[in-house]
Amino acid sequence: MSQIRKKPIRATETELKEKVVAINRVAKVVKGGRRFSFSAIVVVGDGNGIVGYGLGKANEVTDAITKGIEDAKKNLIKVPLYKGTVPHEQLGKFGGGFVLIKPAAPGTGVLAGGAMRAVLESAGYSDILAKSKGSSNPHNVVKATVDALEHMRDAIAVSQQRSVKLSKVFNG
Known part of the structure; x- marks a missing residue:
């Protein structure tokens, strides 16, 4: 790809x-x-x-x-921001640090641990679920979180990559 x-x-x-x-x-x-x-x-x-x-x-x-x-x-x-959350679930990895980021319903808040919380709040997410697995070293957790956010794709990017209309991305 x-x-x-x-x-x-x-x-x-x-x-x-x-x-x-x-x-x-x-x-x-x-x-x-x-x-x-x-x-x-x-x-x-x-x-x-x-x-x-x-x-x-x-x-x-x-x-x-x-x-x-x-x-x-x-x-x-630049990371995709969709109604205060992420567009889809994503795994991020750097060294021994693994992170899982999931979209959350409005009003959930930022449910993430220390180093991840700083990255997600700075990016502007208001409702997000995140879990850090593996290393708790703040350097690896921050880099893994940024890695996960870098690999996020919003609907517009997906439609451009597939060369199809935006409506076809949602309807299959």
């Missing part, structure tokens, strides 16, 4: 909100003792179908978060 080439999304065109998913302290043992450095995984989104994640590393927490935000703005993707 051929992938449709997506044009990159410019961070300057949209108003993005940032969420820090996890901050990790790393120690390097040197002659004089331990040197600490920090890594931060950050998710940015406009709440209307655009989301991205980034990783920042620095000697200070604030610098790591800033670097993570800059990285996230470079990796933005």
Whole structure:
């Protein structure tokens, strides 16, 4: 199946909100003792179908978060948003992290765990069911969630790929 080439999304065109998913302290043992450095995984989104994640590393927490935000703005993707939920069920995988995302009825809310919740809320989903299976490492969970959202297809994309009318997609 051929992938449709997506044009990159410019961070300057949209108003993005940032969420820090996890901050990790790393120690390097040197002659004089331990040197600490920090890594931060950050998710940015406009709440209307655009989301991205980034990783920042620095000697200070604030610098790591800033670097993570800059990285996230470079990796933005457009995800399908259908009445506040996803168009269909989807599995996502990255490393040891597996996620399952399902559409939900209006009023359900975002039923998802920590790292997944940050990605889904930043993307703008208001009613969604999500389950994280496998690794609980926030890096893998965020990347698996983005992987699942990247593979989502709305009805318009399906009709274009099959070269049929939109009504035929629903009627079979």
